[in-house]
Amino acid sequence: MLGTVAVAFVAGLLSGAAARPLVFTRAVPAGEAPREHCPGCNAALFSSKRRGRLLLGRCGTCRRAFPPARGVPELLSGAAFASIAATGAGGFTAAAHYWLAACGVALVLIDVAVKRLPDVLTLPASAGTLLLLAGAWFTGEPGSLGRALAAAAALGAGYLVLAFAGMGMGDVKLAPAAGALLGWHSWSAVITGTFTGFLLGAVAAVALVVTGRAHRKQQVAFGPFLLAGALSVSLLA
Template sequence: MDAVLITAVALLWGAAFALLLPRAAYRLAVAPGEPWRRACPAGHPLPAGAAGWVGRTPCPRCRRTRTPGLRAVVAALACALACGALAAATGPRPELAVWLLLAPVAALLGSVDRAVRRLPDQLTLPLAAAAPLLLGAAALVPGHRGSWATALLGGLALGAGYFVLFLFNPGGLGFGDVKLALPLGCALGWYGWPVLFAGAFAGFLLGALYGLGLMVLRRARRKAAIPFGPFMIAGAFAGLLAGGLTA
């Protein structure tokens, strides 16, 4: 398939999924210990089953929320550009299908963590299981450019590293970050240890720059906790781009 066509399809894929995520993000964005939201801001009960989790807006009944807001449009654009960039960097290789399947879930996780500093188990655990399984399937298809064994070791290594950091600083790093490190390490490890280290370092660097910016603007103190999931995902995204281009 032509590279331009693959990139165009990936752009549409990312935009379509991102436009269906706002309802799930709204329902999951609650404080730890609280149940998932079952009603829209106006009090209308949300549909049962899968229909209650997929949609452009929190409520299918509220006319005022039928049109996607600015945040939803920005999120769709960002997810589309991310998927398109992954397609352009990876090319027509089997692992591209894995990146495109994992990207919307990662985008949803980043959105929820940014809103309430929480990475729900309902997303991190399936993601941690799906990443090695999907990459294992990709490793069976001719034309792949990665190592499934290194991917498995990478997930364990990054997860263990974050677990150690969590033990030393549980106030600054949540256990959800440890769980998220497993699939991200697996994805980065697919392209080898240098890409794993680069992606992990990029996440810490982006988080540090964000925290420094908040301190400069006097919007946070030095020891203030920030949602780290989005920066982990952004760093992994940068690592996958580098890995796809150099593989």
């Protein structure tokens, strides 16, 4: 078990490193194009000579460091992957968790930075989770694909209704992934995972207001809590 967790942790570190360029280029306000040049020297970031530097979080020309902070996406992914491995999950069901965690780390960092969840990550997160759960169903792993699809639709519709009250459309597009992962287990998991996400979000919002880091009407990134609720409850299930 320890060996499996260690391998998963290393795989998570690599996944986080691979996500770093995506976080940097996509962590821009809504309506702005993804970053393609260094903010320091305006050098093109995606030339063949500079891709490696971008993966390391530093411009290959002026050596300027890029956000996110060094080690953050790597350690987040490593911890998430190790946690999944520690449950003993295997097969396509585990792969669905790893996939959502890999997409989720990048989404969390972008959401925290600019309060948005870009389609380039939310749509593959939902589609990939559903595809891997279909593989789990095809190979006979315990769970219900029909319930996963129904839960994905239900949670997506529920978040769409909440969008009229201020919920972001990125959360709406990510909700089917969370619903599918929870619905694979049971409807009680869907309810518990959804409630957990809102509870975590409420606690964090109150903490930010109390500490003076946000005011009561300020928007709080909800993507991290949506993902945390879904992944944690699904793994426990």
